[in-house]
Amino acid sequence: MDINLQALFAQLLVGLINGSFYALLSLGLAVIFGMLNIINFAHGALYMMGAFCAYFLLNVLGIGYWYALIIAPIVVGLFGILLERTMLQWLSGLDHLYGLLLTFGLGLIIQGVFQNYFGSSGLPYAIPEELRGGINLGFMFLPVYRGWVVVFSLAVCLLTWFLIERTQLGAYLRAATENPTLVRAFGINVPRMITLTYGLGVGLAALAGVLSAPINQVRPLMGADLIIVVFAVVVIGGMGSIMGSIITGFALGIIEGLTKYFYPEASNTVVFVLMVLVLLIKPAGLTGRTA
């Protein structure tokens, strides 16, 4: 078989970038599920809001990419906290499925509102000046921005892992996931932790949105199909482990990239097919814990 290395590496890079979005989004879903017992169907819509936030910051207020990386996750995170305080918190004690239905509805509302004002076409977002151009690595041409997205996402994922698995705050969080009543008995404000966790998960989605704005354009439906793929990623990886989510996310992105090169017809479906295979071979998901 004649392999065009240049094209192969290009697709691998696209795969890695998609993988970083899968990782950031499935990480947020896992953290939220751990604390709230809710699968956040609105995650795709909030990812889209992150991208739009960056777009508004640049085009309305003239605030550039670097500030958007910090401001957009905070703004969308605060919006998430508002949703949690006003709606999601009333679902505790109800069947998990109600959380899925409620957040599905929220996702529809958010996407519908943006579609009304911005249609379905994409709005361009320029790559920041510092990250324009590319480097010739000899075997391939690496656009600087794309390399940056992969490296930065990986760093954020690892930072989140460190926060949850290696710090005092993370220890409280893990304890509250296991047994919220007992942790409350120790005088820790668990409801506030739940709210902040939702804010954190949503903020990660918004951050992914900002990162994707210069690559994928800013579109109201940019998160709608993505979230379904991320669900499949979550089913494959299981939501029990933070590191598991990160690795599964990147790995599936790479596999998708390879499929795009070797058998492009299946590139849309490969993640779903892998999900079927994993369910047949190891029903509990790759990293264990069943729900």
Add this chain to the structure above:
Amino acid sequence: MTSITENAMPVGRRAIRDEMIAFGIMTAVLMALPFTGVYPFFVMQGLCFALLACAFNLLIGYGGLLSFGHAMFLGTAGYVTGHALKVWGLPPELGIIAGTAAAAALGVLTGLIAIRRQGIYFAMITLALAQLMYFVYLQAPFTHGEDGIQGIPQGHLFGFINLSNPTTLYFVVLAGFLFGFLIIYRAINSPFGEVLKAIRENEPRAISLGYRTDHYKLLAFVLSATLAGFAGSLKVFVAQNASLTDVHWTMSGEIVLMTLVGGLGTVFGPVVGAFVIIAMQQYLAGFGQWVTVIQGAIFVICVLTFRRGVVGEIAHYFKRSL
């Protein structure tokens, strides 16, 4: 933790009597509708979606299984029936059988995969499988991609019932709906239905009582898929087309919404919910994407304040079973 269905279901002679009276009223209203000047296309569409929602409700309301991918059965049956009628030139009855059988086969395959996980994962798996089917149909040549199968001939049922006559078609669709509805009603009031409810309430206990719950769940899934497919096949004769809209995840969401509005786990709720949502789409068609926003808002309101749904609330108020 409360169950997904807050509609308590008293069983016994009075419950059966209430439901029989309600069934009589529903049938009488539906028989009379074409003579009241209501747009028949609208009612027929409503009937197809009502059957679809009833099939979905069999899983969620009685088995506690939330399928977020029921559009794949609707769409699969639609494509197969449409292809059979238009390209193979099969008569309507064989077209319906082919479409329904295709949905049943897909139900067996997807059911075997989806029942391997419970609860929230089940919902995500069915959604992902439906998305897989969406991409398959997007690329498969016989579905004609974005265009869909257009101008499907309606033909003559059993060789002598002319389905291109709207009134005739209406009563054929109504008969199909009532047939499917009664199958579901029979299923939920059978020993099989009782085991399904037991699984919904407490699966480990059902297992410890010796029930092979996976068999029951799979059977319920396949039955639900088959009837959803039957609804999809009927819809082909009404709409005369089969398109990607019917396999998209938004359609799966609408099915969930119809059942939620009408009342999860009620016998008549999905029928009411289907007509409410179809009517809403009809009247708000000029508002573009605001329909999506309104649908989302209904989801939110239903989940936060109205979990029993229209029929569930009525039944609860009168302490009846509907």
